[in-house]
Amino acid sequence: MAHISCGLCNLRRNYLAGDLLKLLGNVSIFDVERHMRCTQCGRKDYMTVKFDLPPPGDRVKMKFRRLVEIKMVRKFIWRDD
Numbered sequence: 001m002a003h004i005s006c007g008l009c010n011l012r013r014n015y016l017a018g019d020l021l022k023l024l025g026n027v028s029i030f031d032v033e034r035h036m037r038c039t040q041c042g043r044k045d046y047m048t049v050k051f052d053l054p055p056p057g058d059r060v061k062m063k064f065r066r067l068v069e070i071k072m073v074r075k076f077i078w079r080d081d
């Protein structure tokens with residue numbers, strides 16, 4: 001399980017490690033920090049990630065942000081001739 005927090009706005013979120021792997025692909029757990037962006041302030045450089053495996057009793061009390069779907073956003077790039 002991954003606890004991700006932003007040092008700037010103190011936002012904390014719990015993720016399942018498996019969800020992060022789906023999102024980031026073949027990234028080592030030491031690199032996860034660099035790939036996360038704070039959903040509140042949008043900064044990358046204040047993120048810290050801690051991995052652990054809490055006992056099941058603690059886990060039911062925690063809130064997780066679960067990955068529902070990965071959507072690729074279509075971007076239009078225009079050029080005026």
Ligand SMILES: [Zn+2]
Pocket residue numbers: 006007008009010011038039040041042043
């Ligand atoms: Zn933040």
